[in-house]
Amino acid sequence: xxxxxxxxxxxxxxxxxxxxxxxxxxxxxxxxxxxxxxxxxxxxxxxxxxxxxxxxxxxxxxxxxxxxxxxxxxxxxxxxxxxxxxxxxxxxxxxxxxxxxxxxxxxxxxxxxxxxxxxxxxxxxxxxxxxxxxxxxxxxxxxxxxxxxxxxxxxxxxxxxxxxxxxxxxxxxxxxxxxxxxxxxxxxxxxxxxxxxxxxxxxxxxxxxxxxxxxxxxxxxxxxxxxxxxxxxxxxxxxxxxxxxxxxxxxxxxxxxxxxxxxxxxxxxxxxxxxxxxxxxxxxxxxxxxxxxxxxxxxxxxxxxxxxxxxxxxxxxxxxxxxxxxxxxxxxxxxxxxxxxxxxxxxxxxxxxxxxxxxxxxxxxxxxxxxxxxxxxxxxxxxxxxxxxxxxxxxxxxxxxxxxxxxxxxxxxxxxxxxxxxxxxxxxxxxxxxxxxxxxxxxxxxxxxxxxxxxxxxxxxxxxxxxxxxxxxxxxxxxxxxxxxxxxxxxxxxxxxxxxxxxxxxxxxxxxxxxxxxxxxxxxxxxxxxxxxxxxxxxxxxxxxxxxxxxxxxxxxxxxxxxxxxxxxxxxxxxxxxxxxxxxxxxxxxxxxxxxxxxxxxxxxxxxxxxxxxxxxxxxxxxxxxxxxxxxxxxxxxxxxxxxxxxxxxxxxxxxxxxxxxxxxxxxxxxxxxxxxxxxxxxxxxxxxxxxxxxxxxxxxxxxxxxxxxxxxxxxxxxxxxxxxxxxxxxxxxxxxxxxxxxxxxxxxxxxxxxxxxxxxxxxxxxx
Numbered sequence: 071x072x073x074x075x076x077x078x079x080x081x082x083x084x085x086x087x088x089x090x091x092x093x094x095x096x097x098x099x100x101x102x103x104x105x106x107x108x109x110x111x112x113x114x115x116x117x118x119x120x121x122x123x124x125x126x127x128x129x130x131x132x133x134x135x136x137x138x139x140x141x142x143x144x145x146x147x148x149x150x151x152x153x154x155x156x157x158x159x160x161x162x163x164x165x166x167x168x169x170x171x172x173x174x175x176x177x178x179x180x181x182x183x184x185x186x187x188x189x190x191x192x193x194x195x196x197x198x199x200x201x202x203x204x205x206x207x208x209x210x211x212x213x214x215x216x217x218x219x220x221x222x223x224x225x226x227x228x229x230x231x232x233x234x235x236x237x238x239x240x241x242x243x244x245x246x247x248x249x250x251x252x253x254x255x256x257x258x259x260x261x262x263x264x265x266x267x268x269x270x271x272x273x274x275x276x277x278x279x280x281x282x283x284x285x286x287x288x289x290x291x292x293x294x295x296x297x298x299x300x301x302x303x304x305x306x307x308x309x310x311x312x313x314x315x316x317x318x319x320x321x322x323x324x325x326x327x328x329x330x331x332x333x334x335x336x337x338x339x340x341x342x343x344x345x346x347x348x349x350x351x352x353x354x355x356x357x358x359x360x361x362x363x364x365x366x367x368x369x370x371x372x373x374x375x376x377x378x379x380x381x382x383x384x385x386x387x388x389x390x391x392x393x394x395x396x397x398x399x400x401x402x403x404x405x406x407x408x409x410x411x412x413x414x415x416x417x418x419x420x421x422x423x424x425x426x427x428x429x430x431x432x433x434x435x436x437x438x439x440x441x442x443x444x445x446x447x448x449x450x451x452x453x454x455x456x457x458x459x460x461x462x463x464x465x466x467x468x469x470x471x472x473x474x475x476x477x478x479x480x481x482x483x484x485x486x487x488x489x490x491x492x493x494x495x496x497x498x499x500x501x502x503x504x505x506x507x508x509x510x511x512x513x514x515x516x517x518x519x520x521x522x523x524x525x526x527x528x529x530x531x532x533x534x535x536x537x538x539x540x541x542x543x544x545x546x547x548x549x550x551x552x553x554x555x556x557x558x559x560x561x562x563x564x565x566x567x568x569x570x571x572x573x574x575x576x577x578x579x580x581x582x583x584x585x586x587x588x589x590x591x592x593x594x595x596x597x598x599x600x601x602x603x604x605x606x607x608x609x610x611x612x613x614x615x616x617x618x619x620x621x622x623x624x625x626x627x628x629x630x631x632x633x634x635x636x637x638x639x640x641x642x643x644x645x646x647x648x649x650x651x652x653x654x655x656x657x658x659x660x661x662x663x664x665x666x667x668x669x670x671x672x673x674x675x676x677x678x679x680x681x682x683x684x685x686x687x688x689x690x691x692x693x694x695x696x697x698x699x700x701x702x703x704x705x706x707x708x709x710x711x712x713x714x715x716x717x718x719x720x721x722x723x724x725x726x727x728x729x730x731x732x733x734x735x736x737x738x739x740x741x742x743x744x745x746x747x748x749x750x751x752x753x754x755x756x757x758x759x760x761x762x763x764x765x766x767x768x769x770x771x772x773x774x775x776x777x778x779x780x781x782x783x784x785x786x787x788x789x790x791x792x793x794x795x796x797x798x799x800x801x802x803x804x805x806x807x808x809x810x811x812x813x814x815x816x817x818x819x820x821x822x823x824x825x826x827x828x829x830x831x832x833x834x835x836x837x838x
């Protein structure tokens with residue numbers, strides 16, 4: 071064939087100029103790879119959402135009204151009653167220190183809670199705990215009474231048992247640098263460490279949205295430091311086991327290393343910011359880059375065992391493998407590029423970076439690898455291989471049991487496919503992190519001992535300027551807050567009506583009978599104005615009331631709940647507002663929890679389009695490359711089956727999965743098709759060049775490429791299985807599901823594809 075003659079001539083050219091090729095490639099890699107110094111890790115959880123994401127846009131709209139903010143929450147369990155002079159003294163000290171945290175806008179605790187009381191005809195607003203060290207028993211009892219009755223404190227700043235309290239710091243970083251949140255978080259950690267040194271028996275945890283964002287940056291850094299060295303170790307051991315050649319292993323490691331360096335260098339030059347998902351690209355590239363080298367080296371060693379000289383064996387190996395290696399790289403790139411349909415930018419970044427790495431791996435496999443092979447000493451230590459004999463026996467078994475295998479595999483696929491609807495899709499960002507991550511342990515502790523970290527916020531319009539003082543509006547607001555509090559999954563609701571009821575009581579001599587909403591609009595406005603004028607700097611109501619007093623913010627906090635419950639209550643609340651609220655109150659809640667609640671659903675629907683397009687393009691590529699419409703269409707089956715089997719097994723064994731499932735189909739199809747291409751290329755070579763029957767062509771394919779497919783599949787499984795050790799659960803899920811799909815793919819290509827070929831390609835002669 072003209073193409074194969076070109077490949078042979080090209081390979082001889084590389085061998086001739088091998089030193090020049092190696093030097094040029096390594097210099098190029100050094101130049102491109104230097105861009106990696108520009109890489110940084112994003113520490114904002116919002117990177118998981120595109121600018122078009124409706125839940126993100128709703129949240130940003132809320133922040134434009136009530137200011138953009140992040141939070142850090144100190145959760146303190148002193149080992150006794152929080153309402154104690156020594157404990158309150160430390161809480162007050164912590165509250166004052168928290169104001170020094172960079173970008174702090176507001177600090178709330180039980181000590182600086184703005185307690186209101188009536189003194190004659192005046193309203194007094196002051197810290198609930200002005201001087202903790204001087205408190206007597208009566209004052210402590212008064213504080214306990216306030217804590218028990220005040221909705222803004224109970225299950226928010228202190229638990230019902232009075233054993234755990236919180237200090238909440240509101241941050242407003244300018245968003246100009248990636249160092250802002252780490253700077254604030256590290257300052258907070260320093261404060262917590264100092265408190266721990268003074269009271270080593272106290273339990274202190276740090277939670278909040280700022281700590282969540284920082285965890286999204288710290289988790290991938292931990293993964294990179296663990297998984298990349300681990301995978302290089304796995305690669306070295308696997309290549310030595312499969313090739314039994316130090317030089318072959320060394321060549322493969324070099325190809326993998328320069329491929330990863332090229333991808334990460336390009337990422338740096340293009341201005342990418344790594345995150346929890348895209349940081350897995352080096353591990354994935356490392357895994358995928360092995361396959362091309364293995365196929366070329368396996369054929370090379372096979373030829374050398376037959377007595378062919380090294381350079382001639384290299385030329386023959388390149389001639390045989392150039393086309394399938396190119397096609398497998400192309401289809402893998404198509405699969406990963408399909409991630410650009412995702413609604414989550416980190417998935418797009420991972421797809422693009424992996425595509426760059428796979429493209430680089432192909433280029434180096436056909437350029438640098440032949441040059442290195444011709445330079446390094448190459449010896450083969452294996453005989454004509456027991457593995458080849460095993461593959462021949464497997465071929466005989468498949469040929470003899472073709473009908474049983476065809477029906478058996480088909481039945482298994484149908485049964486597993488029927489299990490897919492058992493899937494439950496659930497995303498909880500706290501559970502993205504393994505227990506090895508400090509933030510996960512602290513967030514779990516906060517939810518168990520104080521309050522939840524999940525919630526959402528409403529901006530409830532009153533329909534006119536100063537309309538929040540309207541008694542009807544306040545009544546509807548109070549009814550809505552009550553409806554929300556009736557849900558056992560909701561642990562806290564912050565509503566302006568709680569403040570208005572307290573002010574009404576205060577202005578009537580603190581008579582408990584007046585703890586109700588004012589019935590006069592002007593009176594409400596006067597109470598609110600008087601209260602606002604009495605508040606100290608930094609503790610005003612700007613986080614609850616918009617500028618012209620035409621809307622208020624209501625915050626809802628959940629316990630440790632499934633996000634399907636969050637979505638259900640969101641939908642029910644919107645309906646309640648339409649049915650019972652003022653027309654101006656209609657709307658949807660917004661928060662990071664709402665954003666994450668819909669991330670899997672949005673990505674699944676987006677990736678259905680991307681996966682369908684990728685699958686269509688891969689099918690077209692196969693039909694063209696195989697030059698056979700019939701075999702191209704037949705190849706669709708073993709390419710679809712593995713994903714169906716993997717999803718079915720996962721549904722039966724694990725049952726629940728998050729947004730990582732949305733990309734597995736697109737990613738795995740690009741990888742799975744590799745084995746099909748290599749098997750079909752050898753099958754067609756036997757049919758076209760040697761005129762063998764379908765049965766003998768199957769034997770030829772098993773004998774020539776079977777062990778290489780088993781080896782590359784094993785390496786791919788090990789590589790993606792290594793991701794299961796990730797401290798970031800979406801990556802661990804992606805690794806386990808993809809590894810499972812690759813195992814299913816090898817089974818399909820060995821046990822299903824050959825029977826299909828013998829059924830649909832039954833003619834004795836094959837057109838050339």
